[in-house]
Amino acid sequence: MHSGILQAINGVSFAALLFLLASGFTLSFGLMRVVNMAHGAYYLFGGYIGLTITRYTGSFALGVLGGGLAVIPLGYLIDRFLISRTGENHLAQVLLTVGIAFVLGDVALKIWGGDNLKVPTPIELRGAIELPGGIIYPTYRFVLILFGIVVGVSLWLLYRKTQIGAVVRAGVDDREIVSATGINIDRLFVLVSALASFLAGIAGVVGGAFLTLYPGAEWEILIYALVVVIFGGLGSLEGAMIGALIVGLLDAYGRWLLPEFSYFVLFGPMAILLLFRPRGIFGREG
C-alpha cells in the first residue's frame, strides 16, 4: 500500500513543478490574452543558465535565482518586439511563439549540447528523508513540494490580497476600463510578463535537477503545462493550482498502474472534462 502513497507524493511534487510553469502561462494569458508557446523554451533556458551558474558558483540557490532572472529580459524582448506585432490574433501568436521556441531550442543545443544534463543539487538535498508513516522519500522532491506551496501561497496572496493583484484581476475582467481608470496597462503587462518568465526560468532549474535538461524537454513540459491550464481554466490562478494537482496525480498513477496508457490517463479525463466544462474547472465566460 505504501507505493500508492508514494505515487501520491510523486504526483504532488510533479504538480509543484507544473504549477510554477503553468501559473505564469495562465496569468499572462488571462491579462494579455497572449498564448505564449515559448514558455517551455523559457523553462529550458532558465534551467540551462541555472545549471551553468550552479556549476560556476557551487550554489544551487544562486542557480535558481539566476535562471529565473535571466529569462526576464529574454521574455521582455520577445514580448516587446515580436509578440506585440500579433495583436489579438491567437493563431499568429501560436505560430510565432512555436517558431521562437524552436529557435531558442537550437540556440540552447549549440551552447549546452545534446546530452542529458542534471542541475547539481546541494548535498543536504540529495539524500532521502523519512516521512510520517515510515515512508522513505527523496529529500529534494519533498523540498520541491514545500517550495511549490510557498510560491503558490505567495502568488495567491499577491493576486487576491494586494492592490496590484486587484489591478491584474480587473485587467482580466475588462482591460479597456482599467486603462480608462488611469492605469497604464502596458506597464502592468510588463510586470506580469516578467513574473511569468521568472517563474518559468525557476521551474527550469528546479525541474532540471530531477528531470534533467535535454533538447526537447521544453516541449514535454509545455504539453503538461498546457493540460494543467486547460484543466484549471485559462487565466485562473486557482485553476492552475488545482489543474497542476490533477495532472501531477494522474501522471503519477497513470505511469504506475497503466504504464502503456499513461498519456491516455492524462488526456482522456481532459477530453471528458472539456465535454462538460469547455472552459475548464475555474474557467469563466468569455
Place this chain on the structure above:
Amino acid sequence: MSSPTMSSPTMSSPTMSKPLLTVSDIHTYYGDSYVLQGVSLTLHKGQIAAILGRNGMGKTTLIRSVAGLTPPRTGDIVYRDISLRGKPPYAIAQAGIAIVPQGRRIFRSLSVRENLMLPTSVLARSSRASNGRQTGQRWDFDEVLKEFPQLAERIDHPGGSLSGGEQQMLSIGRALMANPEMILMDEPSEGLSPRLVLQAQEIMRRLRARGHAILLVEQNLELALSVADEVYVLSSGRFVFHGTPAELAKATQVLDQHLGVSGAKMI
C-alpha cells in the same frame, strides 16, 4: 458649428471663462465605419452638457473619442489647455477625465471595495495630486460611501453580484474615486427603474453643485432635459441642434425628426 439647423447657444452663466473641454471638428471611425463626421463642442466647469440622439448616431463614439478609447482620426480635443490628441486612455484619465461607461462595466470579479480602490492604486497615481483641487471637495473612499450608502452594505461582495442600480452607483463611485474634474457618463439611466432614474438625476445635480463638469449621453430625454445646461442633438455623426433644454423643447422639428418625439409630449 457648421450645421445649418443649429440654433445659437445662449451662454448665460456670468462666471463663463475658458471652457474646460473643447472638442474641435473631430472625425472618428469605428473600424471601417465613419461615425463622427466633424463634431465640435465646448464644456465649462460645473456644467452638464447632454448629447441626445437616436441609437447608432455616434453618441457613445463621442464619449469614447474624448476618453481616448476610440481616438479621432482628425480634429483635436483640448482639456484645460492640453491637447489630448494621441494621448492613451490612462493619460487622459490621469489628466482629470473619468468615465461612467455604457453598461456600467464594473469589474465583476472584484469586490465593491476593490472596484472603488482601483483608480487610487499605485499604478494609477502619477499626476493625480493636482486634481480635485478645482472641484469643491475631494472625493475619497468615505465620501463616496456617504454618497452611496447602499454600496457600504455590500462592500465585500463581488461587483457581479450587485443589482443593476447598485452597479450603476458603483460605476459612478469608481469614477469619483479618481477625483475627476470632468465625468463622461454614457447612458447612466439605462435599465434603471423610474425611482433610480430620479436618484441618478439627483446625483448628477449634486456632482454639478460640487463643481464637476459632466458630458452626458442619454436616451432618456426627460432626464437629460431636466439636468442639462446645454443640449446637443447628434444625427448621423453631426450635431443638428445645440441650445438650452428650453430651446430644444420648442424645436418641434428637431424633436420629431431626430429624436422621434412629438413636441406636444414635451410640454
